[in-house]
Every structure is written in C-alpha cells, then in structure tokens.
Amino acid sequence: MAKGTRVRSTSPPDGGWGWMIVAGCFLVTICTRAVTRCISIFFVEFQSYFTQDYAQTAWIHSIVDCVTMLCAPLGSVVSNHLSCQVGIMLGGLLASTGLILGSFATSLKHLYLTLGVLTGLGFALCYSPAIAMVGKYFSRRKALAYGIAMSGSGIGTFILAPVVQLLIEQFSWRGALLILGGFVLNLCVCGALMRPITLKEDQTTPEQNHVCRTEKQDFKRVSLCSTWTKKWGQTCLCCSLQQEYSFLLMSDFVVLAISVLFMAYGCSPLFVYLVPYALSVGVSHQQAAFLMSILGVIDIVGNITFGWLTDRRCLKNYQYVCYLFAVGLDGLCYLCLPMLQSLPLLVPFSCTFGYFDGAYVTLIPVVTAEIVGTTSLSSALGVVYFLHAVPYLVSPPIAGWLVDTTGSYTAAFLLCGFSMIFSSVLLGFARLVKKMKKTQLRFLAKESDPKLQLWTNGSVAYSVARELDHKDEQSVALALSVTTPHDQWP
Template sequence: MTKVNRARSTSPPDGGWGWMIVAGCFLVTICTRAVTRCISVFFVEFQTYFTQDYAQTAWIHSIVDCMTMLCAPLGSVVSNHLSCQVGIMLGGLLASTGLILGSFATSLKHLYLTLGVLTGLGFALSYSPAIAMVGKYFSRRKALAYGIAMSGSGIGTFILAPVVQLLIEQFSWRGALLILGGFVLNLCVCGALMRPITLKEYQTSQEPNHVCRTQKQDFKRTSPCSTWTKEWVQTCLCCSLQQEYSFLLMSDFIVLAISVLFMAYGCSPLFVYLVPYALSVGVSHQQAAFLMSILGVIDIVGNITFGWLTDRRCLKNYQYVCYLFAVGLDGLCYLCLPMLQSLPLLVPFSCTFGYFDGAYVTLIPVVTAEIVGTTSLSSALGVVYFLHAVPYLVSPPISGWLVDTTGSYTAAFLLCGLSMIFSSVLLGFARLVKKMKKTQVRILAKESDAKLQLWTNGSVAYSVASELDQKDRESVAIAVPGYNPT
C-alpha cells in the first residue's frame, strides 16, 4: 500500500493526510524543543542535589541544544536512506532512554552523557525529518502549515513548564525525569503518522540512483566476489551522497548558511539573560517570570499568524523579504533593550521580540525550500539546523563573559542585535545582487536578439540581391551570343 501511495502522489496535496503530518510535526516540536526548554526547570534541583555551581549545571542545557542541531544532518541521512518513520521512531527511543537513564544519575557527568548527549541525539533524529515532511505535503499553504507545526514549541513550553514543576514537587527530580522519558516515547507515535510521499521532482531526481542500483545488482550477479564490485558500490554511494548534498555548492545556500550562523548567535542569549536583566533593573522574580511567559505565548502567535499572512496572495512572492524583515526587527529590539529598565517598557519588548522570533522560525524551512527545492529539503534543513549548533553553544558563555567584564548587559545585547541585523542585511544584499545580475542578463539577451535579427535580415537581403543579379546576367547571356556571365 505504501508503494501505491508513493506512485500516485505526484504533487503536494496541500491538505488531506498533510494535516496529519502537521499534527505529527506539532507533537514532535513539543517532545523535542519544548522538553529541551523545560530542562531548565531542573536546574535548581540539580544544583542542590549535586552541590555544583550554575556554570557547570548550565552545560546540560547547552549540550542538549547543541547535540540536537549538531546531529541534524544525521537525522536527514537516516530519513533519506531508511525512511522518515524509522528516523523519528529511533530518535524517540534514544531520547526516552536518555531521560530514563538520567533519572538514575549519580553525578553531573552522568547527566552530560544521558540527558545531554543521548537525549540530544534522539531529538536530532526526530526534529529535522519531521519538519521536512511538512514541506513535501504542502506547497500553496506551506508557511501556514509550518506556522501551526512549529507553534508546538511555544505551546509545549507554556504547558509543560508548570507541569514539570508539579512533577518535581510530587515525585522529586528523578521521578519527573522518568515520567518525562515516558512522555517523549510519543515520538514513536508521531513517526507512525509520517506516511511517505514521492513527488514528480523526487522521482526524476531518483532515476540515476535507480539505474545505478540496477546496474550494481547486475554486476553483483556476474562477479559477486570481485574487487570491481566493491569499487562500483563505493562509486554509487559517493554519487548518491554527492547528488543528495549538491546544494552545498549553490551560492544562494552558502549565503544563507553564513547568515544563519549570525542569526543563531543573536537569538540564543535572550532566553538565558532576560530574567537576570529584568532582576538587575528592579523587576521582581514573579514579574521577570511573567516576561518569559509573555515571550513564549506571543511566540506561538507569531508562528501561526505570520505563517498565515505570508501565505496570502499579496505576500506569497515576498516570503524571503518577510524573513529578512523579521530577523532585522528582532535585532533592532536587542539594540533598544538596554534603554528599557522598567516592567511597563519590558512587556512591549517581550511581545515584539517574541512575535518576530516565532515569525522567522516559521519561515526558515520556507526560505530553505525556496533556495534548494523540495527534493533536497530534508538534507538542507539538516545542514541549516546543524549550523545552529556552534552559535547556540558559545553565544551564552560569550555574553556572560561580556557581562562579567563590563559590569552591564549593554555590550552583550548590542553584539547580539548587530549580529542579527548583519544576518538580515547579508541576505538582502545577496538577493539585490542576484536581481541586478538577472537584469543585466535580460538586457544583454535583448541586445543579442536585436543584433541577430538585423544580421538575419541583412543576410536575407544579400541573398535576394545576389539571386536577382544572377538572373540578370543569365538574361543578358541569352540575348547576346558569346557573352560570358562570369
């Protein structure tokens, strides 16, 4: 039945089972990104139990986040060569195992390996394949579908944070991790929803691989033990990987990758330092936590509404520009943050930053698909999320070092804001250069067409004149005996 569905699905259905894919991706983002954010709820418990400082305990969250993005290409490879269903289910088993083993931890190093590395690896195998599946099922309403699917991060954080705190109070941090490990097993259910689909573009791109596999099987039949067989297998594997990651040589994707590095550096520190900054300007603990709640809720609104707006006919062709606009505005919010030193001023900041944060997160897969196409979307998203890993790992410590060195948050926030603005300007400049080159090519093409037309008309005129001249000569030769026409 799966093969029949693959053969008949020749174009994105923009609905039908696609909404089940959106629901599955929504649950995947809850079980991965929301659970990662909720790990911060355990920080105080870990500090108290293991008697360690904040810096050492904070590495748990950094390792989970970094592993999720660092191993995203591995998730793409597994889903491409096995299936998306297998990749997400395997990721759910690994993430659940990491959380359950973490509940038996006797040291922070144990938590680094289980809750950090193992759980992060499981999240990586599940996250990027699920997001790529949404792009394969939707074309006309892609931004709206991504907005709904990725809003699971904000909704999950809003719901899970108090629930996890309640579980810690009732069953201690060990019992809470154990229950959370059981909850993450729902990734296996999400994986079961990811029904494969094969598009026309995908079928054409896979024809060389199919021919390669057929020839390889024939060659194995003729010489099963020869060294030529091994060389042929290696060649086919290299060709497959080269075709799968051919987008890495595209200039547009290289520019996107560089801009993602600067964007990821800027977006991460705020979620770590907004509460400490609010406390430093005299806001109470409850009000500072309220700012984070506002940030999470408005993030959901940005996911859904911005996705819906950019799917409208008037903005459909400007989704790339909308992405630049959202990233740039978040950078401007950063630049204004050091001047906001009271709760009435920080609330509008949380609303604005949260909205546009959800907006550009929704458009990352859309912009990537616009550059590389639907066929390579899974692999390209794996690379894009992989590029988030290093900035996510180093930006909070760098910002903390700036705070310790300068004694204020101004330098840290300005650096983050300028990084995001540079990311937006870089992409905008690249798009402007590309349009200018296209305009020059069109002008040159028109000029060459005009010259070709003149040359053709001249050739025709010359050939007609020569024919008339030849006829005149022949007529004279007939009238005058002995006249040579040459």
C-alpha cells in the same frame, strides 16, 4: 516500514493527509524543542543534588541543544536512505532511553552522556525530517502549515513547564525524568503518521543514480563478500551523498548558511539573560517570570499568524523579504533593550521580540525550500539546523563574559542585535545583487536579439526563438534544394 506504501502525487496535495503530517510535526516539536527547554527547570535540582557550580551544571542544557542541532544532518541522511518513519521512531527510542537512563544518574558526567548526548541524538533524528515532510505535502499554504507545526515549541513549553515543576515536587527529579522518558516515546507515534510521498520532481532523478542502485543490488546478489562489490557500494554511496548535498555548491545557499550563523548567535542569549536583566533593573521575580511567559505565548501567535499572513496573495511572492524583515526587527529590539529599565517598557519588548521570533522561525523552512527545492529540503534543513549548533553553544557564555567584564548587559545585547541585523542585511544584499544581474542579463539579451526570450535556470540559459529561427532556415533550404535545379543554384 521502510518499504511501506508510498503516496504518489504530481504536486503537493496542500491538504488531506498533509494535515496529519502537520499534527505529527506539531507533536514532534513538543517532544523535542519544548522538552529541551523544560530541561532547564531541573537546573536547581541538579545543582543542589550533585553540589556543583553553575558552569558545570549549565553544560547539560547546552549539550542537549548543541547535539540536537549538530547531528541534524544525520537525521536527514537516515530519513533519506531508510524513511522518515524509521528515522523518527529510532530517534524517539534513543531520546526516551537517554531520559530514562538519566533518571538513574549518579554524577553530572553521567547526565552529560545520557540526558545530553543520547537524548540530543534522538531529537536530531526526529526534528529535521519531520519539518521536511511538511514541505513535501504543502506548497500554496506552506507558511501556514509550518506556522502551525512549529508552534508546538511555544505551546509545549507553556504547558509542560508547570507540569514538569509539579512532577519534580511530587516524584523528585528522578521520577520526573522517568515520566518525561515515557512521554517522549510518543515520537514513535508521530513517526507512524509520516506517510512518504513521491512528487513529480522526485521521480525525475538522474538516470545514473538509478543504474548505480540497480547494479549495486545485482552485485550484492552475486557475492556479498566480494571486494569489487564493496568498492562499488562505496562509489554508489558517494554518488548518492553527492547528489543529496549538491546544494552546498549553490551561492544562494552559502549566503543563507552564513546569515544563519549570525542569526543563531543573536537569538539565543535573550532566553538566558532576559530574567537576570529584568531583576537587575528592579523588576520582581514574579514579574520577570511573567516576561518569559509573555515571550513564549506571543511566540506562538507569531508562528501561526505570520505564517497565515505570508501565505496571502499579496505577500506570497515576498516571503523571503518577510523573513529578512522579521530577523532585522528582532535585531532592532535588541538595540533598544538596554534603554528599557522598567516593567511597563519590558512588556512591549517581550511582545515584539516574541512575535517576530516566532515569525522568522516559521519562515526558515520556507526560505530554504525556495532556494534548494523540496527534493533536497530534508538534507538542506539538516545543514541549516546543524549551523545553529555552534552559535547556540558559544553565544550565552560569550554574553556572560561580556556582562562580567563590563558590569552591564549593554555590550552583550548590542552584539546580539548587530549580529541579527547583519544577518538580515547580508541576505537582502545578496538578493539585490542577484536581481541586478538578472536584469542586466535580460537587457543584454534583448539588445543582441529582439526575438530572444531568455530563461535562466541557475547559470544555464537557452533561447527558444533562436532554435525556431534555425529550424525555419533549414526548412527553406530544404525546399529550395527540391524545387531548384542544380545548375540554377547561385
């Protein structure tokens, strides 16, 4: 399948088979992110069956989430060197195996390895390649396509949560994990939908990489056991990896990476502590669960509608600003949360936070593609989701420690809010500085030469007008040399 038919296109088709790619990515987000959220439903069952405390049992969900994001670059490498289809199918098999083996667990350590590490690794091989494929098939309607594809997380959670609870009641937690393992095998079907596509910018690869790959194959044909072949293969692999991850040296991507760390730290604790906070201010258990349901449903609405809105002509060129706006508003919602101590006030909060949470999640791949381009999008998304791993792992325990130390949720929520606001301000400040430098560069260019028309590509700038003037001077000199005798030259 790695050598399967590859669709050739000069530009993203913005439709056609692209909608099947969106459907496949939608199912991938259901089978990965929604199933990960539903693992928390098993928490009480695991705790009572293995008679362990809260902290040890909670590590299962943390390990799944952390490994999924931590190994995201591995998923990008596999999809780039084999194919997106092979990567997703392999990930589906690993994730399903982890869930099935977890149903036979005899201790929490067994669950750490199977349900945590093995399933998380399988999800990592599927998640970032599927999202990157959507970016290759769409350009004009990219935000809408991502909104539909990534809404699978909210829709899947909304549907799977009661289903998983019913399965636990009917077949115990072991039977429920076994059935979930079979359900996750649908990732193999999703992988089969990911038909590769070659864009114009993918075809203009450096000549050096082509020569490297050709000569590497020639050496392999001569001798597979040759030491020279092994050294050459290692050199070519290093060249390939250097080409794939060259965006790591881009200043814009470095700023994005730093901002993602702060954003990921802020967004995670609310999904853990919203229900306990609501219970602490006198809201009933059913009403607190209702707040989480509202959060999930509005998250879906934010995915789709915000993607559609930012694809409109009036906002198409401001998707970066819309991302900053969504992240900043979620941070402001955090700052207001300690003052909201009743259900009528918490419902609007859940609606607002859920909507803009879905909004910026939709725009993460769009903003990443704007910075690195579609050719490096798979590798860049792998790094971006990798950066989510550590904040996802440490932010809930840090928030819990603040609650235990201060006796209230105020400090924890304020820290999360300022973290998200700082993420938004950092990206906005970087974009402002970049625009000011461009304006200054154009102004200086116009002052030095009125005919100069300047284009910038990263740090490279060139002048067409100056080259034309130089050609005109050469033409005049040539004409004079032909028509004027040597003794009449000045």
